[in-house]
Amino acid sequence: MPHGDITHIDIPVADLTRAQEFYSGLFGWQIAAPPGFEDYPMWQAPNKISGGGLAPRSEGFEQPRSYVEVDSIDDTLAKVEASGGTVLMAKSPITDTSWWAIFEDPDGNHIGLYEGITDTAGQ
Template identity: 80%
Template sequence: MAHGDITHIDIPVSDLAKASEFYSGLFGWTIAEVPGYEGYPMWQAPNKISGGGLAPRSDGFEQPRSYVEVDSIDETVAAAEKAGATVAMAKAPISETSWWAVIVDPDGNHIGLYEGTT
């Protein structure tokens, strides 16, 4: 993936098992938990390219959220803020080689940022 590509889509759900059954049956997605990320099953589309996660629904996370791969979260957040965005979640580690953050665009949309090894 390259800077600017959508790399991941999280879908907020109330019942992980029910959502897994729904999306795998409806779209043919493969859905499974990945070791180290229990309680956050990952989905992959039949094209083996598109994917994301089923995440617990929470306050502030009530709609699907796309994650855009960036070369630098720090630089992207600075540019986003200069352009009128705010930060909903500061940069945080996913692993030793990857990070994520969430910005809110000037129209109120939450956009995830991803930096690291896909």
């Protein structure tokens, strides 16, 4: 995906099993936890493009969060701070080839960033 595309949406949930049943029944989403991420079931919409995860609800993560793919999380977080935003979570690894971070915009919205390649095919 190109820099700036929304690549993923996390939905905070209290009960993973209940949420999987709810969203798969409601929207027809395919939901499964990829190997190595058993506590993080991923959903994919019928269009095979839209997707995200069902993640445990926690303090500060109480509303769905969109993730934007960027060429460089480091460069983007520097621009966030220079533009009046706040880094909530610094760049952190997902896999050996992918990273994420979270920032807050000047209006208080939490947005995730994604950089890299996450390929679970063949695992």
